[in-house]
Amino acid sequence: MWIFSFDFMQRALIAGMITAVLAATLGVFIVLRRLSLVGDSLAHASLAGVAGGMLLGFYPFYGALLAAAGAALIIEFIRRAFPRYAEVALAVVMSGGMALAVIMISLKKVFNADLFSYLFGSLVAVSPRDVAVIAGAGIFILISVTLLHRELFAITFDEEAARLAGIPVTAVSIYFTLLTALTVALAVRVVGTLLVSALMVIPPAVSLQVARSFKETFVIAILAALISVTCGLYASFIFDLAPGGTIVLIAAGLLVAVMVGKGVIKKWM
Helix, strand or coil: CHHHHCHHHHHHHHHHHHHHHHHHHHHHHHHHCCCCCHHHHHHHHHHHHHHHHHHHCCCHHHHHHHHHHHHHHHHHHHHHHCCCCHHHHHHHHHHHHHHHHHHHHHHHCCCCHHHHHHHHCCCCCCCHHHHHHHHHHHHHHHHHHHHCHHHHHHHHHCHHHHHHCCCCHHHHHHHHHHHHHHHHHHHCCCCCCCCHHHHHHHHHHHHHHHCCCHHHHHHHHHHHHHHHHHHHHHHHHHCCCCHHHHHHHHHHHHHHHHHHHHHHHHHHC
16 A cells, blocks of 8 residues: 555554544443444534634644543533433533534634544644654553453443442443543544544444454454544545545445345345
C-alpha cells in the first residue's frame, strides 16, 4: 500500500488503528449493556466542546474531552434518576450537546474546513500532536479496561448480582463512561463526531454474529474495526472521500456480509 508512505497517511493510520482498538474494546461492553447510543450522545456533546475550543481559541481536543466527560457524568446522573428509562439520559445529552454546538458555531459565524474535519474526519488533519495524545490516552484506556475487566464483565451481565458481590457498581459505571467519553474525544479526529458511535457499535455487532466466547468477541470486534479503518483510509485517499463515512460504510458492509453469510450457512446445514 504505497499511499501509507506519506507522512500524513502514516499519522492517520496510526491514529485510526489505535482508535479502532479502543472503540471496539469499549464497544463490546456498550452493546452488551444495551447502551449503543451512548457513543452518539457523547459525540454530540464533544462537538460542542470542539466548537467551544474554536470559539475561545484553545486546542479543540481539550474542549471535546471536557464536554464529553461532563456529558458522561450527566448521563450517569440521569440514569440513576430514571433507572427504568436509561434512554432518557442519552436523548437529553444528545439533543443538549447538539444545541450547544449549534449555538457556539453560530457565535463563531464561520464553518471552516477544520470544523468540517471534526464532523466527518480528515486524513490530513491528524497532526503529530494528535497522534501523541491518542497514543498516550489509548494506553491509559487499555490499562484501565484490563485492570477492571472482571468488574466490567460482572456489571455488563448482571448489575444487581455484581452489587451483591461487593463490586462498587456506581463507581465502576461512572469510570467506564468517562473512559468511553475519552475514546469518543480521541476518535473524532479520524472518524468525526457524527459517525464515531458507529465505530463503537458495528464491529461488536459483527463479532456477536460469529463469536463463540466472550474473549473471542473482543478479538473479532477489534479485527473488524481494524479492517474497516485500514480499508476506509485507503479508499478515502484513492477516491477522495470523507474518511469517517468510508470507514463506517465498510464496517456496515462487513456486518451485512457476515449476516448474509451466516444465513446462507444455516440454510445449507
